Amino acid sequence: MADKVYQGQDQTRRRRFLKWAGVSAFVFLAGCETVVPRGAEPPPVATPTPPPVTSGLPDDQKHHRIALLVPLSGKNAGVGQSLANATTMALLDTQAANIRMTSYDTAKGVTAAAQSAIRDGNKLIIGPLLSDNVVATANIARPAGVPILSFSNDTGAAGNNVYILGHIPAQSITRVVDYAKSKGVNRFAALVPNGVYGQRASSTLLRRVKDVGGTVVSIQTFNRDSKSIEAATKKLADNGDFEAVLLADNGDMAIKAAPYIRKNASATARILGTDLWNTSSNLAGAPSIRGAWFASVSDSLYKQYADKYRARYGRAPFRLSSLGYDSVLLTVKVARNWKVGSPFPINQLTDPGGFIGLDGVFRFKADGVSERALEVQEIRSGSFAVIDPAPKGF
Template identity: 55%
Template sequence: MTAIFAATSAAPQERVSGFARAVKRVAALSALALLAACQSVVPKGGNVPVAGPKPDPIVIPADGRHQVALLLPITGPDGDVGQSIANAAALAMTDTNSTTKINLKTYDTALGVAAAAQQAVADGNKLILGPLRGDNVVTAADIARTKNVPIISFSNDIGVAGRNVYVLGHLPSQSVDRIVRFAKAKGKNRFGAIVSNNVYGQRASSNLTISVRDAGGVLVNVQQADDSQASIDAAVARLKAEGPVDAILIGGTGGWARMVAPSLKRSRVNAQILGTELWNIDSRLASSADMRGAWFASVADGYYRQFAEKYRTRYGKAPLRLSSLGYDAILLTSRVSQEWQLGTTFPITNLIDPGGFIGIDGAFRFSGNGLSERMLEVQEVRAGQFTVIEAAPGAFAK
């Protein structure tokens, strides 16, 4: 595994400086040390470079830097998320001294994702970081493929992965599987679920079915509900009528979970509440008395807390939780740029390292199909905080 950060138990100010030193060491490492495990062949049928038109002649950028596009919603409804990710990317550019070798240009997808992608390709960018939403990735990828420009997306939509598109977002399937296996190890055998009636809820339901089966548990029942309290109460009643369960997965956002949990208590459904990676981005969960004792699986927060301190110092406010994706995307780009010939196609096969990488969100790696795999920890909702009750595994199984 290619390590980026070193764990520390130093005082707060020392942790920040240690974080900065660790990041700067990344830029100084040789390509051999950073990518020694990247010599593996892309799996058959995996995310190989797409055969497109003949490559254009190599044109060396005038400023002698790799051209990289950042496609994000800087304005509009998702502008706060996009700007936070962009700020994190800028912070990573400084921390890794990448401004001398990478020219990062931001394109606002809120003004039209197709126009943003077309302009990014026309400007000669050889790599696209983003967009944020899955439907935008599809649009951008269709345009980027005309010039064999690969994409590292911030989406968590597994449907967009492949054909030169890599998904850096946190995948719900891994979160569901991690929490189910943890619960099963703690003696929970009969599982139920209340899931939101949208695409995320449908996938959570499908993932739960597979995970419970693989863990050797029993899936009693899954109920869907919309965002109304009446619909949630009805779903809880239907679930209760199916018989007792040991654990209930709430498949939805943190805000939606804060509506479901009280309904479970009012109906006297006594079962361990389980959640997904979406809960980690909702700090209000920790203040909900009805959520106390709930378990959920998520990326580790240790490095993120150090990053957040640096972010607040630079921008005067706290980052949004998803901003770590922007930071890690730049870490990857900076690393691969050490073996990237100026003016040529981004070497995406160097992203496939069986040992994985460590970034702000802990250990992760890409598979040949374009999906990211992450080491997740299990957290418990306690009074005013999330507490780690099982740490993320230390290494990937090769």
């Protein structure tokens, strides 16, 4: 368990910032020019050793206590540490003098971490990362009336004081289908992996294409191996031609599957992707995927943040770390009207106007799921181009 408390020296400046929290925090990015390559991840680092957990924190009447639950050891330590580093940067950048953040290592037991967080008097939990950890944490936090801002994208874990910050794949599918329809595409197909993700992608595609008046010609599932992918693509066109095909998997699988689509199913259909493609640094160099469209959060602010992160920590951040930064921006904004020691004002999380962060504009719906403004990008020769910018508000 480790505490992070940051004291501002100029109270006037702090009050001015808090008035505009959620927007002015990005001023620090203006001077950055170097762009970190898409999808860059930190090299392997030694597993950090968290400070010892104490039996409780001393009484503090000056700071809002917030718990950060992330894996700081074990196989996910790199992602967890990147999220923790991002929250530190956000606290420093916002000069949040009234917030005390304490880190708890979920890799050593999420139940124990959540119990310690509640026992220590934290009024808000940021994290955890994994969906099953969210459920375990909620079982402890709900009886205590402590809300959760999770980094998960599992909508099944949302609701009843649990809010999901993660990027929801269904939203990116909806966005790219809408854009394709606006460009005259009416007949869709899909190639989806076996499993829960593929099932959800299929359901979203069917529902949205129906809503916009299009037709789904074929949906084929595959295992993540070449033989299965080839067999699935041969079945894609069994029910007729299609104008666009959703390839609902990560960037590496898209590169692997695209040549089979071109060879066995359609040489001309537009390939569509999801927000999972946003973390792939290899897509721009793959000829078979050139011309594909996918929807994701905007990268414009993230690239500048990643440059500053690398300068501070000597390595590139994980793409997911932007959620850590944005969770602090949101908290700082809410903290303007939050009395120290009182319950977190959870009603302010569902502000219909939303919040702005590194990943653009977002807001929480009543069910605890985050709704994000997404852009559509096209893969070109060695680059990505924004062909339909994200809305600037709701």
